[in-house]
Amino acid sequence: xxxxxxxxxxxxxxxxxxxxxxxxxxxxxxxxxxxxxxxxxxxxxxxxxxxxxxxxxxxxxxxxxxxxxxxxxxxxxxxxxxxxxxxxxxxxxxxxxxxxxxxxxxxxxxxxxxxxxxxxxxxxxxxxxxxxxxxxxxxxxxxxxxxxxxxxxxxxxxxxxxxxxxxxxxxxxxxxxxxxxxxxxxxxxxxx
Amino acid sequence: xxxxxxxxxxxxxxxxxxxxxxxxxxxxxxxxxxxxxxxxxxxxxxxxxxxxxxxxxxxxxxxxxxxxxxxxxxxxxxxxxxxxxxxxxxxxxxxxxxxxxxxxxxxxxxxxxxxxxxxxxxxxxxxxxxxxxxxxxxxxxxxxxxxxxxxxxxxxxxxxxxxxxxxxxxxxxxxxxxxxxxxxxxxxxxxx
DNA sequence: TGACGATACGGAACGCCGTTCCGTTTTACA
DNA sequence: TGTAAAACGGAACGGCGTTCCGTATCGTCA
Numbered sequence: 001x002x003x004x005x006x007x008x009x010x011x012x013x014x015x016x017x018x019x020x021x022x023x024x025x026x027x028x029x030x031x032x033x034x035x036x037x038x039x040x041x042x043x044x045x046x047x048x049x050x051x052x053x054x055x056x057x058x059x060x061x062x063x064x065x066x067x068x069x070x071x072x073x074x075x076x077x078x079x080x081x082x083x084x085x086x087x088x089x090x091x092x093x094x095x096x097x098x099x100x101x102x103x104x105x106x107x108x109x110x111x112x113x114x115x116x117x118x119x120x121x122x123x124x125x126x127x128x129x130x131x132x133x134x135x136x137x138x139x140x141x142x143x144x145x146x147x148x149x150x151x152x153x154x155x156x157x158x159x160x161x162x163x164x165x166x167x168x169x170x171x172x173x174x175x176x177x178x179x180x181x182x183x184x185x186x187x188x189x190x191x192x
Numbered sequence: 193x194x195x196x197x198x199x200x201x202x203x204x205x206x207x208x209x210x211x212x213x214x215x216x217x218x219x220x221x222x223x224x225x226x227x228x229x230x231x232x233x234x235x236x237x238x239x240x241x242x243x244x245x246x247x248x249x250x251x252x253x254x255x256x257x258x259x260x261x262x263x264x265x266x267x268x269x270x271x272x273x274x275x276x277x278x279x280x281x282x283x284x285x286x287x288x289x290x291x292x293x294x295x296x297x298x299x300x301x302x303x304x305x306x307x308x309x310x311x312x313x314x315x316x317x318x319x320x321x322x323x324x325x326x327x328x329x330x331x332x333x334x335x336x337x338x339x340x341x342x343x344x345x346x347x348x349x350x351x352x353x354x355x356x357x358x359x360x361x362x363x364x365x366x367x368x369x370x371x372x373x374x375x376x377x378x379x380x381x382x383x384x
Numbered sequence: 385t386g387a388c389g390a391t392a393c394g395g396a397a398c399g400c401c402g403t404t405c406c407g408t409t410t411t412a413c414a
Numbered sequence: 415t416g417t418a419a420a421a422c423g424g425a426a427c428g429g430c431g432t433t434c435c436g437t438a439t440c441g442t443c444a
Contacts, residue, residue: 016411021422054406213392243394244393
């Protein structure tokens with residue numbers, strides 16, 4: 001994967017409706033996935049985005065491509081949010097709390113996606129590599145900043161933290177009595 | 193689960209066409225599953241059995257029920273084959289070899305089934321319990337007989353052997369270059 | 385044995401899915 | 415501003431699980 005295709009097909013398009021629809025579609029798909037799970041029908045996604053199904057298929061040749069694009073889009077959003085939160089938040093620890101919240105949103109989608117992808121595993125390992133590649137440094141940056149501010153009492157690594165959050169989110173999409181977000185918040189609070 | 197429902201709805205039926213169709217359907221479904229995987233269409237199964245789809249749905253209210261019934265049917269067949277092979281075979285070890293072969297057939301279906309059951313896990317744990325309940329004693333009987341005949345050199349338990357065979361079969365349905373049956377045969381031969 | 389009521393059968397039909405196709409609309413540029 | 419190129423919307427297609435109902439088969443009892 002090169003830096004050139006990091007933005008996907010969105011960057012190269014000339015017509016503005018194309019760019020707008022691509023963006024709208026990714027957001028609509030993400031919303032549909034959290035509302036109805038990864039198997040939300042393409043028609044639902046199209047109607048959420050206010051476009052026809054034909055438009056969906058022009059941008060994403062297959063349903064699976066759309067799911068993957070949403071995944072990458074969320075990895076990117078999560079990665080970019082790190083520095084932004086750090087600059088905006090009152091303290092690094094607050095930034096870390098907020099970032100963890102975004103991360104949970106993303107993980108719920110990711111787990112549903114992993115479950116949906118056992119059959120055609122093509123590209124899923126590559127996606128996981130992309131996931132680690134993009135997010136580990138961001139998480140580490142947040143942790144380092146909090147440590148530098150004297151806000152951390154544990155020497156947890158970024159990987160350990162992400163692993164811990166990830167494990168707390170396992171099964172969260174199937175069990176309404178299990179509140180992964182709360183547990184993650186407690187974990188992050190416990191770092192203080 | 194009581195002994196009464198061990199045979200399923202097959203036993204209680206009065207009309208002979210009902211019993212015949214139920215049996216034919218289970219065999220056709222099993223054949224369709226090994227030929228096209230667990231997601232073989234209901235229409236294919238019906239046509240293999242020479243019946244209409246309506247008949248399938250009268251016997252098995254939902255596609256999932258049919259898959260489960262095939263699973264149980266194969267557990268039963270495998271369990272009943274143990275003593276038969278033991279009585280028929282030239283030596284207990286040969287009986288064990290033949291039984292392991294049947295077991296492999298069954299496991300390939302089982303793994304496909306496990307993969308297909310990610311969403312509605314209802315009843316799958318119960319099925320696994322049934323699986324252990326029925327097959328562990330059979331496997332133990334074969335092992336004991338072979339041991340008594342002085343044909344075994346290792347003190348492997350029935351559970352360890354079944355676990356080992358099971359693990360050798362993991363992924364066997366997706367990878368044509370991986371011959372689980374051969375490896376299982378080598379393992380059983382190694383017991384001698 | 386023959387007729388009859390109950391029951392099961394076959395397969396057309398339904399609604400939903402992913403995907404394709406094409407007439408229509410929007411866009412960018414000369 | 416006119417026009418060619420590109421994207422748009424959504425009807426249409428084939429395949430799926432499932433339902434429905436007219437038809438055929440079965441067991442029973444006169």
